[in-house]
Amino acid sequence: METLRAYQQSLRNGETSCRDTVQKFLTHIQENRHLNAYLEVFADEALARAAALDDKLARGEKTGKLFGAVISIKDNICYRGHRVSAASKILEGFTSVYSATVVERMLAEDAIIIGRTNCDEFAMGSSNENSAYGPVLNACDNSRVPGGSSGGSAVSVQAGLCHASLGSDTGGSIRQPASFCGVVGLKPSYGRVSRYGLIAYASSFDQIGPFTQHVEDAALLLEVIAGKDRMDATTSLRPVMPYTEKLQFNRRARIAVFPETLRSEGLQEEVRQATLQIIEQLELAGHIVEEVDFAWLDYLIPAYYILTTAEASSNLARYDGVHYGYRSPDATDMETIYKKSRTEGFGKEVKNRIMLGTFVLSAGYYDAYYSRAQKVRRLLSDNISAIFQKHDFILMPTSPCTAFRFGEKTNNPVEMYLADIYTVLANLVGIPAISLPLARSAEGLPIGIQLMADSFQEQKLLAFSSYLMQRRQVVQ
Secondary structure, three states: OOOHHHHHHHHHOOOOOHHHHHHHHHHHHHHOHHHOOEEEEOHHHHHHHHHHHHHHHHOOOOOOOOOOOEEEEEOOEOOOOOEOOOOOHHHOOOEOOOOOHHHHHHHHOOOEEEEEEOOOHHHOOOOOOOOOOOOOOOOOOOOEOOOOOOHHHHHHHHOOOOOEEEEEEOOOOOHHHHHHHOOEEEEOOOOOEOOOOEOOOOOOOOEEEEEEOOHHHHHHHHHHHEOOEOOEOOOOOOOOOOHHHOOOOOOOOEEEEOHHHHHOOOOOHHHHHHHHHHHHHHHHOOOEEEEOOOOOHHHHHHHHHHHHHHHHHHHHHHOOOOOOOOOOOOOOOHHHHHHHHHHHHOOHHHHHHHHHHHHHOOOOOHHHHHHHHHHHHHHHHHHHHHHHOOOOEEEEEOOOOOOOEOOOOOOOHHHHHHHHOOOHHHHHHOOOEEEEEEEEOOOOOEEEEEEEOOOOOHHHHHHHHHHHHHOOOOEO
């Protein structure tokens, strides 16, 4: 697929139109319904907006940065007047009364939102098998998962069902499906993008970011959606850089590699070899790649799941069958409204995480688990900050494996959680990270390579990512 810049030039040259482009995507979506990437397609609305944008161009009016870009949004991002369910029965039929800040900013720059994409329920999962509306299929191999939780967003870009998509990343939910589907997936720094209008999973971890075919397009989307928002006090006051104008990287990079990540027993051999070959290519190009001891690898998953489930148990308390959303038809009084509505409305994985979070916050266990996990988070942050004093980037695999088959890990939640071992670090410490499709397995399955940079160093991260994608030799 061409870049958004090239597509917009085609629009200006009269070689295509927004309406024709939307119609082609709608046809392609219909032909690929079996992938289950979309929960709802805004067909009539998208066509009407496309026609209005075509008229705007014909009148010679100034167009926005995302003019004509056809974008899907994950089903946990609110869009006024449209349904949003976080792929959960408990929000079935709920219509949002306001739009997320990211949606408003994209629309202000002349984007076209084509639909909402399937995901793991409340963004909890690594395979997209937890959706109340069925799994999303990986377009590379329909017997394999697309990754999660933003599987529908990843597949909508992978299969050419839109130009780009917005997902959310709490512990790898953009980068891991990007790796499994062979697309670019960017998680910005915590506070770089407003979370207003994002249905919360774990508020101190969640971050919205783009899926694209090209790094340049990810830079453009970030340029539009990033920045201070008065509706989200956690957003940073730091100015948004013109990321698309600064995608050149013309110096030697100093890259840290954690040898522990490449010695992990759970690391698939093909992923290990692909990562080593990328490292070799970087060294041959004159970049400095240094091994840095990282003693915290075994603590990442426990700390992450203690903290995120604690926040989830608090955030999801609002779904009670009283205020909005699903209410059990068998409820007879206040107690049964709460119990039956939540029991019937939430899926198994969500209930597991609510219970775990409630447990780690309970009297007698708070200090033993939650407080200690917060201390680990602080130690990780200090450790990573020290590494970035001497290095530009950290490089590691995005996922320990390629896309696995449906049902392969569902009976072993620990094994499923370990699929996030390389991605949760960026969320724990709030740094930006990107997955790049730089390799493939012998079966042709995508292998993502992950780069991380220091907080709010998206410009440098995107520039080096663009450099890698331009000179990539896909490893197989």
